[in-house]
Amino acid sequence: MKALPVRLLVCVGPRCDAEGKGRALLASVETRFAQTFPNELASGRLSIATRDCLRLCTRDPVVRFEPSGDALSNPSQDELLRLARATLAEQDLRNSEAMMSK
DSSP states (O other): OOOOOEEEEEEOSTTTTGGGHHHHHHHHHHHHHHHHOHHHHHHTSEEEEEESOOSOOOSSOEEEEETTTEEEESOOHHHHHHHHHHHHHHHHHHHHHHHHTO
C-alpha cells in the first residue's frame, strides 16, 4: 500500500491572513521547505497548499498537517520541519518493513 503524501494546508482565510500573516507564513514555509525537501516536493511525497478557511479560526495563521490531521496555530518553521521530517521518516520505515516482509 502506497503511503499518503504529506501535505501542509495553510489557511489564508480572513482571520488567519489578518494583516497578511497567513500568506507571509505560506511564503516562508514554501521557501524553507524548497531548500530542505526539494526531492520530496518534486516527487509529490510532500506538498504545500492553501485553503480559504480551515474552520479552526484563531487570530494567528493555522496550518493543518496531513495525513495526521494535526492543526497548529502560528507554528514555527522549526516545528513544521520537525513534523514533516518525522512523518516522512515514519513512512520510509513502514515502506522498508513492507518490502522486507514480502
